[in-house]
Amino acid sequence: DVKVTQSSRYLVKRTGEKVFLECVQDMDHENMFWYRQDPGLGLRLIYFSYDVKMKEKGDIPEGYSVSREKKERFSLILESASTNQTSMYLCASSLTGDFPEQYFGPGTRLTVT
Amino acid sequence: QKEVEQDPGPLSVPEGAIVSLNCTYSNSAFQYFMWYRQYSRKGPELLMYTYSSGNKEDGRFTAQVDKSSKYISLFIRDSQPSDSATYLCAMSAESVNFNKFYFGSGTKLNVKP
Numbered sequence A: 001d002v003k004v005t006q007s008s009r010y011l012v013k014r015t016g017e018k019v020f021l022e023c024v025q026d027m028d029h030e031n032m033f034w035y036r037q038d039p040g041l042g043l044r045l046i047y048f049s050y051d052v053k054m055k056e057k058g059d060i061p062e063g064y065s066v067s068r069e070k071k072e073r074f075s076l077i078l079e080s081a082s083t084n085q086t087s088m089y090l091c092a093s094s095l096t097g098d099f100p101e102q103y104f105g106p107g108t109r110l111t112v113t
Numbered sequence B: 001q002k003e004v005e006q007d008p009g010p011l012s013v014p015e016g017a018i019v020s021l022n023c024t025y026s027n028s029a030f031q032y033f034m035w036y037r038q039y040s041r042k043g044p045e046l047l048m049y050t051y052s053s054g055n056k057e058d059g060r061f062t063a064q065v066d067k068s069s070k071y072i073s074l075f076i077r078d079s080q081p082s083d084s085a086t087y088l089c090a091m092s093a094e095s096v097n098f099n100k101f102y103f104g105s106g107t108k109l110n111v112k113p
Helices: none
Strands: A004-006 A010-013 A019-025 A031-038 A042-049 A064-070 A073-078 A087-094 A108-112 B004-006 B011-014 B019-025 B030-038 B045-051 B054-058 B061-066 B071-076 B085-093 B107-112
Touching (some): A010 A019, A019 A031, A019 A087, B004 B085, B011 B019, B019 B085, B019 B107, B030 B061, B045 B054, B071 B085
Parallel strands (some): A010 A108, B011 B107
Antiparallel strands (some): A019 A073, A031 A087, A064 A073, A087 A108, B019 B071, B030 B085, B054 B061, B085 B107
């Protein structure tokens, strides 16, 4: 079974703090993604990576950065957390191929106060 | 206009009912059509997918795609309380290395015993 794990299930941070969210997948997938999920807005893509050290902006990259130093690990960084970044953050991974099913982690519920 | 529109519900049905969940989309380039199920406090998991048009059946679940109307549906027969979850549709166009997914906002389903 594919497993995608995220470092924290719940996180509470203060405005202005630097926040790191970690994601690890164990199936040697090339592609990794970070989404945020908000009520009524669905999943919105923040960043994705199709290879080590490669990254591409998604739909809402402002206020975020990412790092992929190893194939299995993809980190999301909030440089200076703000209250409007309170959300559920979901990491996913997929293989490159005919059908790129995305496998999701359990999510990190981040609250910025 | 959003790429993918989905009624957020909530939808409440009695056990044993037939459930119909729907999404509309605007991008005629979409070729992959997916349904994800998300239980409370969990990440989404792929339920079914279809490529291009047509129907696909898997047990109590049937996915339908009508590309001429840009409309997809998921039918659940003999619904069970364990089907209570949020159902997300997702769509993707073909590309060489990476298929960006476009998600609906999700429909929350509650099946009452």
